[in-house]
Ligand SMILES: [Fe+2]
Ligand SMILES: [Fe+2]
């Protein structure tokens with residue numbers, strides 16, 4: 001007669017299934033086996049104190065994720081079969097999705113590889129396993145996105161050459177340099193940058209506009225993969241919070257390092273999100289909420305509450321967050337004005353918002369919008385109607401850190417341009433803000449390596465010195481770029497609308 | 511408003527993405543596998559050198575001595591992308607779960623002959639650490655390998671090994687009625703018993719290999735190619751022959767898993783060998799260097815399991831591996 005099995009609690013069992021597998025190596029030193037997890041100066045006294053942020057064994061993971069994938073692919077198949085792209089709010093909307101595929105999907109890929117590095121790199125087995133789940137999740141994200149957008153690519157421009165422009169295009173070096181900054185750092189900084197600063201602190205500012213925006217605008221494919229990724233993201237967020245607590249509880253010397261990282265990655269993430277905010281204010285024909293409102297809810301309320309909580313670990317809110325809040329009334333308008341003038345050097349279309357949309361922006365942004373940005377748009381609209389659509393002839397100067405064109409203004413003066421210079425080894429480097437300047441000055445050796453596309457173009461390293469040569473080097477055809485109205489996407493969209501409006505001659509079933 | 515599609519003529523502008531059309535030829539529709547294997551790894555304009563490896567770019571072909579004209583040729587014959595991978599594994603875990611439930615409900619494993627249980631405890635339970643080592647090594651390939659097809663498949667392989675280690679852990683807990691002491695005991699044997707030391711040394715040595723393709727050959731081809739048949743084919747047969755059919759129920763997954771993982775290892779290595787004589791020589795050299803070490807590491811374990819039959823069993827395993835090596839296009843054999 002077999003004796004009755006003992007009961008193991010979930011936590012014990014999970015430990016046996018993960019870190020219980022691990023051992024201290026003796027034939028090779030642990031420092032040789034895990035060569036990268038000490039050079040950043042983070043001190044870990046006892047990896048056993050790591051609290052597993054989630055407890056998933058492989059069998060459960062396979063099961064849950066397979067259920068999610070079955071549902072997701074059933075919907076992607078039906079989107080393709082039913083031509084659901086016809087149900088989006090307007091042809092302009094698709095440009096938001098192009099930004100996602102050009103700028104965000106490549107980051108999901110890089111996250112897959114980066115988290116594999118962490119899944120191999122930390123000497124604590126509990127942390128390693130948690131990062132391995134994130135690695136394979138991020139692989140899921142890049143793959144489901146490619147599969148979702150593959151259908152849109154058949155009809156709309158701007159998806160076709162995503163693999164080429166990802167590395168080359170000046171405006172995509174904003175997200176690319178952001179992620180490469182994190183992956184080229186050590187493992188603790190990488191996980192702080194992505195799992196905490198981005199996924200925990202700022203993720204709602206990305207998720208809410210994109211996924212809710214997709215739902216509002218009739219985009220089934222994006223809505224579906226977005227919501228399906230949400231349960232993965234909640235795992236990543238708990239991992240982000242755990243790593244911060246863990247570092248701070250392990251050794252007091254870790255606090256100043258972590259604080260500097262939070263300062264840096266808040267600003268880096270905030271700058272990147274400017275692109276997302278612009279998308280939500282300008283590219284969504286049906287609005288979810290304005291950037292200003294999102295910033296108030298997700299940063300000023302939720303973000304600050306989080307940092308109040310973290311005060312007990314000795315952390316303070318990230319440097320320059322006040323400047324970010326001051327910019328909330330203008331950042332997206334400054335950004336859209338820039339993309340509008342340079343969209344002939346992108347695989348995106350841009351446009352002047354309709355009167356109704358301008359009214360919405362006036363209501364959301366008030367006086368500053370009405371005095372500064374609206375008149376500018378109305379002027380450009382007049383030019384366009386006269387057949388003189390306004391484009392810049394040269395690419396803009398970009399910030400040496402965030403790589404965004406230097407269009408930003410002073411925190412306390414929205415009419416005064418901000419361009420700060422740092423000289424390093426005899427070369428002058430321009431930055432868009434005090435936040436980026438601080439980042440540069442902390443690691444000049446890193447940022448002076450940055451590949452600054454406009455400089456490279458004019459040095460002739462990108463197919464030639466003219467914008468036309470550059471565009472060719474990017475594999476972007478003339479008709480895939482510039483003004484939306486009159487573009488191939490617009491013409492196609494109008495044809496679909498016209499066909500849909502035609503009476504079919506068949507009485508609808510009553 | 512939703513549009514009545516029956517009245518709308520919809521002409522696609524293109525079949526697929528530009529880089530895929532160039533690869534497959536104009537007008538060809540790619541499979542979902544191909545869509546997510548090609549053109550994904552960042553290729554150029556890297557902004558910063560890794561602080562952890564300033565001699566290389568973040569993704570860099572020079573992290574292996576194997577040279578490929580196109581690293582995207584290292585495709586997975588199973589054509590797994592995330593969706594098909596998790597769906598396949600979930601089916602397998604569902605059927606394995608039924609086996610575990612049956613075995614646990616009727617106490618089938620614990621009903622085995624005591625000497626057989628003791629053998630399983632000494633041979634199979636410490637093997638969870640070997641699987642964990644394989645997890646570590648495949649994550650290395652996923653992280654620092656070059657090209658999407660090999661790194662994606664290595665990531666799956668890494669997670670599979672975590673799964674294998676967890677299934678072995680469950681077998682241990684069934685045998686001990688959930689007393690974790692059985693795992694502590696197995697770990698101390700793994701760390702100290704002479705029988706395991708040559709294998710533990712190879713695995714720890716593999717942890718410091720920097721060339722990811724060499725690591726792929728050592729881990730997924732040689733270590734697995736000898737130890738998986740030893741445990742889950744020959745030892746399995748031995749247990750079953752002695753009345754332990756229920757043991758085969760809980761190890762079923764390892765057998766299926768090894769059969770498919772072998773296809774992946776063989777096919778990727780063969781592709782690299784076929785690419786050039788330099789690759790052939792290089793990979794042949796790695797096999798020559800590591801095969802004797804791995805084979806010798808199997809001897810004490812085989813001796814413990816099979817006693818005087820052990821050299822016969824090892825002979826059969828090395829014949830099987832030599833046949834695979836021949837098919838890959840390399841003639842190498844343990845010295
Ligand atoms: Fe993701
Ligand atoms: Fe994530």
Ligand SMILES: [Zn+2]
Nearest residue numbers: 399402432436
């Ligand atoms: Zn900047």
